[in-house]
Amino acid sequence: MKLNFQKIAALLAIFTITLPRQILAQNLPAETYQPGYWQPVDRFDVQRSVEVLLINKTEIPLEYDITDLKSTNPQALKAGEMGTLKNFGDSAYIVVYPIISVDPNNPLTLRFNVKVEEDNQIIVIIEKGIISKKNPDFLGHRAINLQKNGGIYLY
Numbered sequence: 159m160k161l162n163f164q165k166i167a168a169l170l171a172i173f174t175i176t177l178p179r180q181i182l183a184q185n186l187p188a189e190t191y192q193p194g195y196w197q198p199v200d201r202f203d204v205q206r207s208v209e210v211l212l213i214n215k216t217e218i219p220l221e222y223d224i225t226d227l228k229s230t231n232p233q234a235l236k237a238g239e240m241g242t243l244k245n246f247g248d249s250a251y252i253v254v255y256p257i258i259s260v261d262p263n264n265p266l267t268l269r270f271n272v273k274v275e276e277d278n279q280i281i282v283i284i285e286k287g288i289i290s291k292k293n294p295d296f297l298g299h300r301a302i303n304l305q306k307n308g309g310i311y312l313y
Contacts (some may be wrong), residue, residue, distance in 0.1 A: 198309035199272045206278045208304070209244040210252060215285045216268070218256050225251040252302040254284060267298035270312050280310065
């Protein structure tokens with residue numbers, strides 16, 4: 159009787175350890191996309207030249223520039239105006255910031271909406287963002303990252 163009990167216990171231990179792993183491994187989803195800030199907002203074709211069009215839809219004047227060690231040449235972008243960046247290579251960090259001073263108790267939040275056109279033009283519409291209780295994780299955008307692999311990220 160004692161021998162049968164040991165055999166049953168050993169079989170139960172083997173099946174309870176290995177059976178669930180096999181079942182879980184067979185039913186994993188094929189999708190790898192996980193939503194979040196680490197996903198690119200859009201993609202551009204790295205094999206073609208790219209141009210960035212910035213559209214200021216806020217009521218305040220802004221400045222924008224490409225961050226690199228070679229030059230700092232901020233460009234003004236008045237309310238309602240458009241600015242263009244091109245011939246910057248295959249990757250860039252573009253910063254956008256207000257010219258006016260900002261009240262630390264009432265921060266100015268920008269929101270970028272990005273769309274890539276068929277001609278590889280990246281259109282960035284800059285609007286005033288709102289921090290709300292519905293979306294407390296959104297703290298605003300200040301930079302556009304164009305990566306060598308074609309991914310566009312907002313920070």
